[in-house]
């Protein structure tokens with residue numbers, strides 16, 4: 001087999017396994033299999049992998065760095081993929097991200113809204129946004145560095161109002177990453193509670209993006225509507241440069 005065919009086989013097997021995990025988690029939670037959307041996180045992996053994933057039926061991919069996302073999404077234009085931006089967002093890159101992402105999942109402060117709105121206008125269509133919630137309430141030294149981004153739970157509803165009232169932005173729901181090194185279930189439960197409160201004011205903002213390779217079962221059990229899975233499909237990421 002050519003290296004490309006080998007890689008295709010590998011991605012196909014991993015993807016099938018992750019889809020089975022999602023379906024079993026749905027059944028275990030009394031939810032319909034297929035109730036949960038899959039965003040395949042392709043960060044650090046080449047454009048060739050994105051093309052293979054599209055051939056294998058993947059519709060949504062996620063990236064966390066502006067430049068990498070811009071280059072890859074341009075190279076893969078025409079494949080019909082939806083591009084999710086899931087990384088820490090700098091306000092001076094917000095307009096650029098809105099220029100290529102279809103969904104920005106990591107909106108965590110109001111300072112980003114102006115740039116996102118401008119980028120959406122320049123591109124000429126509305127940008128779907130999720131508010132990222134910081135679920136890590138451990139003291140700063142236990143967090144291992146800068147933290148993983150996100151608005152404080154107490155600030156989420158106000159920020160969501162800001163998104164909903166910004167021209168060009170569409171509020172679709174919430175996103176979170178479980179805190180490192182602890183059981184994810186209480187954090188995901190808290191996210192579900194916040195989502196319920198959000199939906200009282202914004203019934204259409206019903207997405208809950210939670211769960212990754214290591215904890216997608218817990219996220220589905222807690223009501224996630226989307227999971228973001230990287231390494232379980234693409235393999236171990238190359239070291240961060």
Ligand SMILES: *Cc1c(COP(=O)(O)O)cnc(C)c1O
Nearest residue numbers: 041064086212213228229230231
């Ligand atoms: C990298 C990343 C993922 C995917 O993580 P895996 O453990 O590789 O599945 C999901 N969400 C965010 C925000 C990420 O940065």
